[in-house]
Amino acid sequence: MLLKELATYLIASQIRGDGERACEGMAIDSRKVQPGDLFICLPGHTVDGHDFAPQAAEKGAAALVVERWLDDCKLPQLKVKDSRLAMAVLGNVYFGFPSRRLKVIGVTGTNGKTTTTYLIERILEDQGRSTGLIGTIQRKFAGSTYPMSGTTPESLELQRYLHEMAEGGADYCVMEVSSHALDQGRVKGTFFRTAIFTNLTQDHLDYHSTMEEYRGAKGLFFSRLGNAYPADPNERSYAVLNADDPASSYFAKQTAAETITYGVENEADVRASDISITAKGTLFHVDTFQGSADISLRMVGKFNVYNALAAIAAALLEGIPLERIKASLEAVKGVEGRVEAVDEGQSFAVIVDYAHTPDGLENVLRTVNEFAQGRVICVFGCGGDRDRTKRPIMGRIAAKYAQHVIVTSDNPRTENPDAILSDIEQGLLGDGVDRSRYELIVDRREAIQKAIEMASREDVVLIAGKGHETYQLIGTAVLDFDDRIVAKEAIRGLAK
Numbered sequence: 001m002l003l004k005e006l007a008t009y010l011i012a013s014q015i016r017g018d019g020e021r022a023c024e025g026m027a028i029d030s031r032k033v034q035p036g037d038l039f040i041c042l043p044g045h046t047v048d049g050h051d052f053a054p055q056a057a058e059k060g061a062a063a064l065v066v067e068r069w070l071d072d073c074k075l076p077q078l079k080v081k082d083s084r085l086a087m088a089v090l091g092n093v094y095f096g097f098p099s100r101r102l103k104v105i106g107v108t109g110t111n112g113k114t115t116t117t118y119l120i121e122r123i124l125e126d127q128g129r130s131t132g133l134i135g136t137i138q139r140k141f142a143g144s145t146y147p148m149s150g151t152t153p154e155s156l157e158l159q160r161y162l163h164e165m166a167e168g169g170a171d172y173c174v175m176e177v178s179s180h181a182l183d184q185g186r187v188k189g190t191f192f193r194t195a196i197f198t199n200l201t202q203d204h205l206d207y208h209s210t211m212e213e214y215r216g217a218k219g220l221f222f223s224r225l226g227n228a229y230p231a232d233p234n235e236r237s238y239a240v241l242n243a244d245d246p247a248s249s250y251f252a253k254q255t256a257a258e259t260i261t262y263g264v265e266n267e268a269d270v271r272a273s274d275i276s277i278t279a280k281g282t283l284f285h286v287d288t289f290q291g292s293a294d295i296s297l298r299m300v301g302k303f304n305v306y307n308a309l310a311a312i313a314a315a316l317l318e319g320i321p322l323e324r325i326k327a328s329l330e331a332v333k334g335v336e337g338r339v340e341a342v343d344e345g346q347s348f349a350v351i352v353d354y355a356h357t358p359d360g361l362e363n364v365l366r367t368v369n370e371f372a373q374g375r376v377i378c379v380f381g382c383g384g385d386r387d388r389t390k391r392p393i394m395g396r397i398a399a400k401y402a403q404h405v406i407v408t409s410d411n412p413r414t415e416n417p418d419a420i421l422s423d424i425e426q427g428l429l430g431d432g433v434d435r436s437r438y439e440l441i442v443d444r445r446e447a448i449q450k451a452i453e454m455a456s457r458e459d460v461v462l463i464a465g466k467g468h469e470t471y472q473l474i475g476t477a478v479l480d481f482d483d484r485i486v487a488k489e490a491i492r493g494l495a496k
């Protein structure tokens, strides 16, 4: 498209230079520019994309989107107020408004996004509805999977993925929508059929300065949803909210979409009762606006009942009968790295889980306690360059629910690993936890080995925080590391 054509979608933009310049693609990273691309300069959190315009020009960029004129650069420039917003708009234009060509179901919340998206994908696919998936573990469509570097892609990539799915005949895309993504406008311009809220508890207070601000970022998802009763019924949007989470009433006020609630404790449109948890799964009864059913999940934990309820609500909104939804949910064995058992025939249980927030850790530990016959030994750490305030809280939670705690490294990133462990220890010290009940082992492999060596018959070793991750980030290095493989090796080592 010509630069001047693109400019028509950004009403207050200005062009300097040749408006007839053709833009064949778009890029936000100078290192990835292809000849003929429009290079969008984003003012980042660490560096300013405007500083990389010369590199983009060298690689053959056709033109620039800028927030301020770059006098030293000879390329034609389109000046906008907000280049992140411009990226979302132009990405949509360039890829032909893909979210209008399939139905996009988004899931936000502190915990449970990945699990809920997997459940919905399974239900839709079982009904023969071709479904793409975008989230923390991977991007997936038509039998192919691609790794992800984060949870929610930048708007430009997102529009490209949605376009590929729509072109490939997808009926739906189910995706995770992180608070970072909402704050940075990564889903601006994406039309959501359904927006689901799982829960809001502490995390990311490095990025959002307060819980109110964090809630506000999530609120953007619901305030931007479409109307409940638009002239064109295809434009109808729904908000699916957790009736048991206090933030839901705030989101309900934000949205013009029709609201469907789910929950256990409070009145809800989709409500579970008679929940019983065993080591093998979770049984519950559900009453919905489309009938009732008894469901037997193979996944353990009350929190998974909530994830299943959210998925049921979203699927009912797509007209799928409850009996079919039940069949799909009952067939799901679990989601990779979420309460995943490592079984090498040992006499105790080993569970790998992705709990990396206070609420996630508390939930999984409570669940483990429901079926543990012996002691619970918890190995966990906290990521570096992320919310520091959650560290002592997670320490306290681990000591409350586990008989023995091994504090170790998660992904220390550029922080001093010992300092992270010490932050976690503050919670244990604050609660006066006896020194014999916990230890600090900075090397995660050693920590896992120690936990497995000390486990006796019927104990449960919970290894939390990294779930499906196959790497460990130490400094700027990305090292191979998989809790499940390390645990297996440690168990095999016991026999020797």
Ligand SMILES: CC(=O)N[C@H]1[C@@H](OP(=O)(O)OP(=O)(O)OC[C@H]2O[C@@H](n3ccc(=O)[nH]c3=O)[C@H](O)[C@@H]2O)O[C@H](CO)[C@@H](O)[C@@H]1O[C@H](C)C(=O)N[C@@H](C)C(=O)N[C@H](CCC(=O)O)C(=O)O
Binding pocket: 028, 029, 030, 031, 041, 042, 043, 044, 045, 046, 047, 048, 049, 050, 052, 149, 150, 151, 152, 153, 154, 178, 179, 180, 181
């Ligand atoms: C805080 C944050 O979210 N940062 C994201 C943001 O970075 P940024 O805007 O600060 O970018 P920057 O690195 O300062 O660079 C500015 C611009 O210069 C460009 N650049 C930079 C270098 C160069 O040589 N050439 C060049 O053109 C960059 O491509 C960018 O366009 O935009 C980047 C480009 O898309 C993202 O990679 C980056 O994610 C970082 C790596 C990150 O760790 N994000 C995490 C916190 C995150 O978003 N997590 C959530 C999940 C959280 C959850 O719910 O649990 C997620 O959705 O993934």
Ligand SMILES: Nc1ncnc2c1ncn2[C@@H]1O[C@H](COP(=O)(O)OP(=O)(O)OP(=O)(O)O)[C@@H](O)[C@H]1O
Binding pocket: 109, 110, 111, 112, 113, 114, 115, 116, 136, 151, 176, 198, 199, 303, 304, 306, 307, 337, 338, 339, 353, 354, 355, 356, 359, 360, 361, 363, 364, 467
């Ligand atoms: N509904 C829930 N409520 C509380 N905790 C949950 C819930 N669902 C899952 N968890 C816990 O949180 C962990 C992460 O679950 P999941 O990956 O589904 O969440 P997520 O929101 O996608 O996380 P992320 O923000 O990293 O993408 C699980 O391993 C489990 O311990």
Ligand SMILES: N[C@H](CCC[C@H](N)C(=O)O)C(=O)O
Binding pocket: 151, 356, 382, 383, 384, 386, 410, 411, 465, 466, 469
């Ligand atoms: N989506 C989460 C993942 C955290 C996983 C944990 N292993 C860590 O590295 O802190 C985040 O970006 O905060």
Ligand SMILES: [Mg+2]
Binding pocket: 113, 114, 115, 135, 136, 137, 151, 176
């Ligand atoms: Mg996720």
